[in-house]
Amino acid sequence: MKKLLGLLVLVFMLTSCEETALEEYEQRTSQVLVKNTQELIEPEEIGIQVFEILKNITTSSKKEFYGNYISIESLHEMCKNKGLLTDNRAREVFSEMTSKEWEEHLEKDYINIKRTGGTNGIKWKDIEYLDYVYRLDKKLGITEVYGEMFFQFKNENYSIISRSLFYQNKYQINRIYPPKKH
Numbered sequence: 001m002k003k004l005l006g007l008l009v010l011v012f013m014l015t016s017c018e019e020t021a022l023e024e025y026e027q028r029t030s031q032v033l034v035k036n037t038q039e040l041i042e043p044e045e046i047g048i049q050v051f052e053i054l055k056n057i058t059t060s061s062k063k064e065f066y067g068n069y070i071s072i073e074s075l076h077e078m079c080k081n082k083g084l085l086t087d088n089r090a091r092e093v094f095s096e097m098t099s100k101e102w103e104e105h106l107e108k109d110y111i112n113i114k115r116t117g118g119t120n121g122i123k124w125k126d127i128e129y130l131d132y133v134y135r136l137d138k139k140l141g142i143t144e145v146y147g148e149m150f151f152q153f154k155n156e157n158y159s160i161i162s163r164s165l166f167y168q169n170k171y172q173i174n175r176i177y178p179p180k181k182h
Contacts, residue, residue, distance in 0.1 A: 041170055041171070042171075043145045043147070043164075045171070046145060046147050047131075047147055049068070050132075051127070051129045053068050054151070055124055056125075057117075057124050058123075069106055069172070069173050069174060072097065072098075072102040075102070078094065079091045084142055085140055086142075090140045109176050109177070113176060113178050113179065117178075126154075127151045127153045132148070132150070133148050142166065144163060145166070145171060147162045147163075148160070148161050158181050159179065161177040162175060162177070163175040
C-alpha cells in the first residue's frame with residue numbers, strides 16, 4: 001500500500017512538473033507570437049521564433065518563411081553606417097548582394113531545413129521545444145546572436161542553429177541552418 005501511495009505521489013509530481021513546464025512554454029510562446037516576427041528585443045525570444053518557424057514550415061509558403069528574415073533593404077541600409085557594421089568584408093558582401101542573391105540564400109535555408117527534416121522523418125508540426133542557448137558576438141561591429149534551439153520529435157533530440165543581427169532596435173534573423181540529430 002505504501003509503495004502504491006508513493007507511486008501515485010511520484011506520478012502526480014511528474015505530471016505537475018510537466019504541466020508547469022508546458023504552461024511556461026505556452027506563456028513565452030504567446031508573448032512572442034503577439035509581436036511581429038521582426039520585433040524581437042530580447043535574444044531569448046529568437047529561440048521561440050525559430051521554433052514557431054519550424055513548427056509551421058510545412059504549411060507556410062516560401063514567401064512567409066522569407067518574411068521571418070531581415071530584409072535585403074535593411075542589410076543595404078545597415079551597410080551605409082560604417083560605425084554600425086565595422087567589418088569591411090561583411091559590409092562589402094551585404095551591400096553588393098542583390099535581391100535575387102538574398103532570395104537564393106533564403107531559399108537555400110528553406111530547402112535544406114525541409115530536406116534534412118524529411119531525411120530524419122521529422123513532422124514539423126509535432127516537434128516539442130526543449131531549450132535555446134545563445135552567445136552574443138560583436139565581430140562585425142554589430143551585435144550578432146549565435147543561437148542553438150533544441151527540440152524533440154518522437155523522443156529523438158535535435159538542434160538547429162540560427163544567426164540574428166541586432167538592427168533597428170530589434171533582433172532580425174539572417175540565417176537558420178538545417179537541424180542536427182543528437
